[in-house]
Every structure is written in C-alpha cells, then in structure tokens.
Amino acid sequence: MHFHHLHFYVRDVAFWRDWFVHKLAFQTVFESAHAAAVSGSKRANDKIAVSPTVLQQGMIEIWLSGLASTPTVKSYLHRHPPGLVDVGFASDRFDQLLSRVRCQGATILSEVTVAANGYRQCQIQGWADLRHTLVEVSPQWSQQWAQQWAQARAVKVSPPGDSPDSPPDLPWLGMIDHVVLNVPKGQLVEASNWYQRVFGLEAGQQFDINTTRSGLRSQVLIHPEGTVQIPINEPTDASSQIQEFLHHNRGAGVQHVALQSGNAVSAIAHFRQQGLKLISVPDTYYQALKARTDCPIADTSAASRQQILLDWPRGGQQGMLLQTFTQPIFAEPTFFFEIIERSTYDEAGQLKQVQGFGEGNFQALFEAIEQAQLKRANEQNRL
Numbered sequence: 001m002h003f004h005h006l007h008f009y010v011r012d013v014a015f016w017r018d019w020f021v022h023k024l025a026f027q028t029v030f031e032s033a034h035a036a037a038v039s040g041s042k043r044a045n046d047k048i049a050v051s052p053t054v055l056q057q058g059m060i061e062i063w064l065s066g067l068a069s070t071p072t073v074k075s076y077l078h079r080h081p082p083g084l085v086d087v088g089f090a091s092d093r094f095d096q097l098l099s100r101v102r103c104q105g106a107t108i109l110s111e112v113t114v115a116a117n118g119y120r121q122c123q124i125q126g127w128a129d130l131r132h133t134l135v136e137v138s139p140q141w142s143q144q145w146a147q148q149w150a151q152a153r154a155v156k157v158s159p160p161g162d163s164p165d166s167p168p169d170l171p172w173l174g175m176i177d178h179v180v181l182n183v184p185k186g187q188l189v190e191a192s193n194w195y196q197r198v199f200g201l202e203a204g205q206q207f208d209i210n211t212t213r214s215g216l217r218s219q220v221l222i223h224p225e226g227t228v229q230i231p232i233n234e235p236t237d238a239s240s241q242i243q244e245f246l247h248h249n250r251g252a253g254v255q256h257v258a259l260q261s262g263n264a265v266s267a268i269a270h271f272r273q274q275g276l277k278l279i280s281v282p283d284t285y286y287q288a289l290k291a292r293t294d295c296p297i298a299d300t301s302a303a304s305r306q307q308i309l310l311d312w313p314r315g316g317q318q319g320m321l322l323q324t325f326t327q328p329i330f331a332e333p334t335f336f337f338e339i340i341e342r343s344t345y346d347e348a349g350q351l352k353q354v355q356g357f358g359e360g361n362f363q364a365l366f367e368a369i370e371q372a373q374l375k376r377a378n379e380q381n382r383l
Helices: 013-024 033-039 071-079 094-103 139-154 188-199 241-249 264-273 283-289 301-305 359-382
Strands: 002-009 027-030 053-057 060-065 083-091 108-114 120-125 131-136 175-182 202-210 215-222 229-235 253-260 309-311 321-325 336-342 344-347 350-353
Touching: 002 071, 002 131, 002 175, 013 027, 013 053, 013 060, 060 083, 083 094, 083 253, 094 108, 094 120, 094 131, 094 188, 175 241, 175 336, 188 202, 188 215, 188 229, 229 241, 241 253, 264 321, 264 336
Parallel strands: 002 060, 083 131, 175 229, 253 336
Antiparallel strands: 002 083, 027 053, 053 060, 108 120, 120 131, 175 253, 202 215, 215 229, 309 321, 321 336, 344 350
C-alpha cells in the first residue's frame, strides 16, 4: 500500500490550482470543467457533479474540489474550513485490501467504480471526517517511478550552496513521505488502533514533546509493505498547538503532509523565490547545532540561510535528514506542508536511505510553531 493522492476541498479551485503551480512547481494534468469555466469568466453549472482538478509532480498527485463539485464538498466546507479531506491509498492487491476494510467494519462511502484507465477505486470513511479513496494500481506502478527516483537521488546530494537550479530529470518534489493526523485528547490510542486494524499498519515510534507552555503525544504508524507512514498526534493540554488546530479545524483532521525532495536546499531556495512562506527557525537552534561534532556535512551555511532543520543518527555515518515547514497555507492556522530530504548512505555495499522523522528537530519545530501561535494570539488581542 502506498500513498496515491491528496484531495483538498477548497472554495476557489482556480486560485489553489495556480497556488500549487506557482508556489510548489506542480503541473496541471486535468482541469475540471468548473475550474476552467471560472478561469474563463464563464458561468458553470453547479448542479452537475464535477471531477476534481488534478495536479502532479513526481509521484505526488494533488486533487482539488470546490463548492460546486459535489454536495459532499459543500457539506464539508459548511462544517470545516478548507483542508485535506481525502488521503488516497494505492494498492496492487485491491481485492485483498477491500476485503480487509469491509471485514473490519469500515464504512464504504462509494462503491467500487472503474476509472477510465480500467482500474478500480472506492472511498471509505476514515477517522472523524477524513476520507480514504482506495485506488487499484498495477504491480509496476510503484516500482517504476520509485526506481527512477532512487537512481536519480543516488547520484545527487544536497550541494553546499543554495542555487535554485533544478537538477536534471529530478523534480523539486518526488513523493509523499508521511501524513500527520491530529485527534482530540484521549483519542490517540483509539485512532491508532483503528488504522492498524483496518489497513494493517504497525505501531512504530512514540514521542512526547513538551515545552514550558504546552505539549503533544505522537504515535507513528507504518505499513509493513509500502510507503505509508501516518503519525497521529493528540494534545497534552489546552494550550497545545495541536489543540489550536483542532479548534480552528473544528475537529480532527490532517495537520500536515511531508513531501520528499531529492535536493531540499535548492528546492526550498526556489520555493522562497516563488513567494512560498516558511516557518522561522530560532537562532538558538543553529547555535546548538554547532555543538554537535559528528555532522555528516562540513558546511551547513546554506541550510542555515534557508532555515532548514538538520538531524542525523549519532555518529553521522547513517545519512542526514533535512526538513522545513511552510506557514499554514489557508486563512485559518490549520494545514501546512513539510519539505523533507532523506539522504542516502552506503552500508556494507548497500545504498540505504535515512529513516525517522527528525526526532532531534521536534523540540525546535514545536517551539517555532508555538512562537507563531503566540504571535497570532497577540495580533488577535490587539484587534
């Protein structure tokens, strides 16, 4: 099982199509009739169900549906702000996956249909108002592009400079790395058990992050035969930034998605030039970084200029993790993107990719998001 697509429900499809194209270098591969009509200043028929607009970069598909798409979208946007509503899963064992979710009592929202490419799909209810579309793919679907991505990355490492020139044959962003779900306090165990039971995910790392002001608890879930990784977070107190998300989202939902890059330094430099807004990393983070003597790269100045967080296993011999995070992309402080690079390293003649989620960065990230949270609160108090 692999990630297939991210389906956002938004109010203005044309605006967000252009945002993904200009800010994150996606390409439009299918434009809904409604989005095209809006772009051309023509009147669309809101009574007709409209297929989502589809954008792509590497193995990442973004689907966009607006108010005029279906009654389901309109109903969702009446209860929640715009956001990521459907996380699609691809499988070359569709019958086996569908049988499992049925046996485990998952709610089927739309029965099996056959797409234009001849493959099947259906949609089930996920946790709270989250949905999951199950998409049938060929056994070669994941292998073909993943091999191309791995081969390209094996010969390309982040340079010491931060030139925004794209490496040849390598997109800025290549695949969905992980999807983070936030749930109310007390629901972490129940939600984790549901995803393990329904999809066969396995429990991985557990984290507890605390500052002097707030905290969170996290459980990572990983599919044993695929690329699906889903950390689930719950707040530990009322002032947590997880609780802030739950308040503005009006319930559980996806807080962020990590998109994997083969060259994070150059990609982020490019995205900054395009006007993408990213978090500010405290100066204390880079001061503390200098105290670590086992850094795998000699020059971290480019990463520092681009405000990238760096983490690596002790000793520095097993690769490096580079990551940064956008500001919330919608009007309310809900959804944001993570851009992550997992460097490769050689171990006994085998090329491996660094794992984990930047555990050494969690505290710095949490504090950076918390500072933005405090800033929003102060601005609101002045109004």
